[in-house]
Amino acid sequence: MGAITDIFPKTEFLILGIPVRDSIVHSWIITMILLAGAAWARKRLRTWEPRPWQLAIEYFYAYVIGLTRDYGGRALPEVIPLIATMLAYIAIANLLGMVPMLQAPTRDINVSAALSVVTLGSVWYFGIKERGAVRYLRQFINPLSLVSEVSRTLSMALRLFGNIMAGELIVATVFALVPPVAPILFNALTMITSVIQALVFAVLTLVFIVNATGVQSPS
Amino acid sequence: MQSEQLLQFSVVTTIVVGVSIVLGTITAALMEGRAVAKAFDDMARQPSVADQIRGLLFVVLAILESTAIYVLLICLILLFANPFANVFGL
Numbered sequence: 001m002g003a004i005t006d007i008f009p010k011t012e013f014l015i016l017g018i019p020v021r022d023s024i025v026h027s028w029i030i031t032m033i034l035l036a037g038a039a040w041a042r043k044r045l046r047t048w049e050p051r052p053w054q055l056a057i058e059y060f061y062a063y064v065i066g067l068t069r070d071y072g073g074r075a076l077p078e079v080i081p082l083i084a085t086m087l088a089y090i091a092i093a094n095l096l097g098m099v100p101m102l103q104a105p106t107r108d109i110n111v112s113a114a115l116s117v118v119t120l121g122s123v124w125y126f127g128i129k130e131r132g133a134v135r136y137l138r139q140f141i142n143p144l145s146l147v148s149e150v151s152r153t154l155s156m157a158l159r160l161f162g163n164i165m166a167g168e169l170i171v172a173t174v175f176a177l178v179p180p181v182a183p184i185l186f187n188a189l190t191m192i193t194s195v196i197q198a199l200v201f202a203v204l205t206l207v208f209i210v211n212a213t214g215v216q217s218p219s
Numbered sequence: 220m221q222s223e224q225l226l227q228f229s230v231v232t233t234i235v236v237g238v239s240i241v242l243g244t245i246t247a248a249l250m251e252g253r254a255v256a257k258a259f260d261d262m263a264r265q266p267s268v269a270d271q272i273r274g275l276l277f278v279v280l281a282i283l284e285s286t287a288i289y290v291l292l293i294c295l296i297l298l299f300a301n302p303f304a305n306v307f308g309l
Contacts, residue, residue, distance in 0.1 A: 070271065070274065155285065158285070158288070158289060158292065159281075159282075159285035159288060161292075162285070162288035162289065162291060162292045163284075163285075163288055165292075165295075166288060166291050166292075166295070169295065196277060196281055197281065199277070199278070199281075200277075200278055200281040200282070203278050204278075
């Protein structure tokens with residue numbers, strides 16, 4: 001099992017005596033890609049003759065707005081940047097495993113747990129902002145709501161981590177057993193599940209926020 | 220005596236992992252099939268909402284899939300990071 005353990009996250013270097021994992025380094029890479037891309041694209045957007053990359057960005061943004069309309073009943077303008085960032089970040093993070101020298105940071109349980117804690121925090125933030133602190137916190141008198149909050153957060157983290165880690169393990173195991181052509185099929189499957197899991201994470205965040213703010217769909 | 224206990228531990232772990240994976244995947248696949256069958260029926264009955272149904276279908280399938288992933292996670296932990304393995308010095 002010498003080569004299979006290469007997929008597990010390992011400590012890369014130390015900063016001031018604190019061990020830093022390679023998944024953190026890859027997360028920085030994704031952050032830099034998104035920030036640099038946004039900064040570069042910002043000055044080059046135009047309304048006449050848009051270039052293909054601008055159309056792609058607009059399509060993605062319109063898709064997120066469509067998601068919030070479908071699941072929220074109305075377009076919630078504060079939530080859209082959060083959902084769009086989560087979708088883009090997690091999709092790029094999961095697909096980073098396809099690049100030869102890099103690994104997906106979400107195969108580390110800590111990265112998935114951090115993302116789902118962000119979801120939990122944003123649910124509380126939007127719930128308190130919309131309904132006021134007392135009314136929102138009063139629902140936690142029932143201990144079952146507290147359990148459901150914890151279990152929803154845990155299941156989101158485990159779902160993302162399990163999908164990506166299981167994909168990596170399958171590819172590594174098949175690669176150790178069979179000549180190099182067979183893992184290409186599993187890599188294709190990994191690409192599909194990466195994007196779908198990113199979408200599921202973003203949609204679940206949106207649904208939890210909509211539940212917390214108590215938005216009623218106009219019907 | 221030590222190696223006999225180690226053999227027993229390994230065999231029981233392997234059998235349990237095999238049985239639980241089988242049960243986990245069968246349940247997940249059956250329930251996903253039922254969801255997809257119902258979704259297809261309703262998409263054919265009302266083509267105007269077919270896009271909405273398709274959007275929700277993928278999300279629901281991923282959520283159902285995640286229960287099978289939980290089973291897989293526990294089996295991976297039992298195989299690769301077994302907390303009782305250091306009893307035998309593994």
